[in-house]
Amino acid sequence: MARTAGVSMSTVSHVINGTRVVEPTTLQRVNDAIKTTGYRHNRLARALARGAGTQSVGVALSAQSNPYLADLVMPIEASLTDHGSLMLLGETHEDAAKEYRLVNALLDRRVDGIILAPTPGAGEQTLPMLAKSGLPVVLLDRLVDAANFDQVGSDNTEPMAGIVDHLAGHGHTRIALIAGIPGLSTSGERREGYLRGLERNGITPIPGLVAEGGSSAGEAGRAMEQLWRRHPRPTAIIPANNYMTVGVLKWLRQARISVPDDVALAGFDDFEWSDLIDPPLTAVAQNWITIGQRAIEMLTDRMAAPDRPPRTERIVASLMVRQSCGCGSDDVPARGI
Amino acid sequence: MARTAGVSMSTVSHVINGTRVVEPTTLQRVNDAIKTTGYRHNRLARALARGAGTQSVGVALSAQSNPYLADLVMPIEASLTDHGSLMLLGETHEDAAKEYRLVNALLDRRVDGIILAPTPGAGEQTLPMLAKSGLPVVLLDRLVDAANFDQVGSDNTEPMAGIVDHLAGHGHTRIALIAGIPGLSTSGERREGYLRGLERNGITPIPGLVAEGGSSAGEAGRAMEQLWRRHPRPTAIIPANNYMTVGVLKWLRQARISVPDDVALAGFDDFEWSDLIDPPLTAVAQNWITIGQRAIEMLTDRMAAPDRPPRTERIVASLMVRQSCGCGSDDVPARGI
DNA sequence: CTGAAAGCGCTAACAG
């Protein structure tokens, strides 16, 4: 290819990278040769020669626990594309071993950075490995304690307390929680928010009103069934996430229990169809777009300044009040929490 | 690293790849050295040296037109991981130029194959480039005519005709279609299915009952509004996809028009919440999981046999009958079409 | 059973 242009490969390299001045006619010849030979630049070889990155970042998360992950992943992809990078997307399946393998694969492929929604067991192997790899990393969604990492996720506690506030405002005192996957920081924080909400509304927590929803809609439905057998019954239900909401709603419907007449419902995770559901769902909307954008901003920040102390950012989530909680109004964000 | 083990890099390479017999003690020393030095294999260098692939495939599609893309993308990711590969995911934004840039970026990174949901303009640059790249490619979802490519997507025509059949069975004759983005093969096929359905039910098509839904829920709502002003009105509506359905439903709701009492509704794209919507949605469910799996199977097939003639596969989609069409029953797949 | 050496496709001094 360099020879069909009658120049050295060095010159070719320079015209491709625009990295030094080339006489117009030479430039022309090179460009022509590129067309005719169908030459295609090999970025791998470049990365190797430059000892530089591959213009790609790894994203590892669990779609399983994040059904509308397009909201989260696509902003990340978009920001990356703007910077000329590509996204290597992998699924952890909420399993520490798979996560470890995945992150290894990412590291071996010399990604420039990693964005990870850690599994419950990430602290064992994955996080330590990541730490000593020295690669820019930002943790997503599920935040972690021993934080020598940059992190960004929703504030979970206060919005959950806000749900309790709202339900208590409707006069409910027997408020049940259907918790998410145990071990996830998000689950813990939401549980904590639930307790905080009860406390500040002067409601004594009843252990029997906290159910483990497991990790699927089916399990959540069964948990709901248990709850409904309690005596006295809960008058309001808080599903801790999307899947729990689906499960609860389906069980309620087949049991012909009416929402919000027989039981009120307000939980985590809003989505486009929320107000078309029967009844329109009151739910906390997480700001996925912002979370995704901040993630890659924090990543590029860290690339620029590798040893600035790590930061943790909480992104505001807001309660979308509709009818499942017992309200009559339409789409009104209650308050930024 | 090779020196801390006291062996040649050649040997190191061989123990890593298990590519020749090594004396146990040497092997031990190498493995130890790997641990202590924190050595990490560079797959880029390997790919370069081997002149082989990078164990990664590129996936290019538009999430925008595919809101529940997790269903499609995650099966692909899963199959890939099983084969030790990783997925480079990029978004075309339904824009031929962006798509072209993206596919170029993928090619430059020496992916082993590409899975593409082509934009309407893909035939201009992207497809030709892909063709002469000689890389294994499978086209997804939107199928293309000049097919020297492997392709896999839903059958769109017959299921759409099936919707018309069903609606006609309820006695409807003024059946409106809110079409999807023009230029996409899926939109065209669905339109065709609509016509076929009318014809075989002895209904004369009325041009005024076919509206362009544009590409967003908002536009679809406005299209619905136009339709509602017609005289006489349509008695049944077919939104050609997810977004159209959201838009139509939202407009109908704010206009206090009842489904299915005032107007029946049945369209394309089912999802997990369909039976929790008010009213439960009758919709055609595409089999995304199968489509995703077949895509990577076809890709690996092609890698094995580069010049087998290309195949096009249509995956069955089935009508999930619920209440928005006027039926009373629960989740019953009507028939595989 | 193991090492030396050439080379994958590119970049980056360093001359000219």
Add this chain to the structure above:
DNA sequence: CTGTTAGCGCTTTCAG
């Protein structure tokens, strides 16, 4: 303004 040359980190004959 352009070419020569020495690698980048690995794999792979080819000799020992």
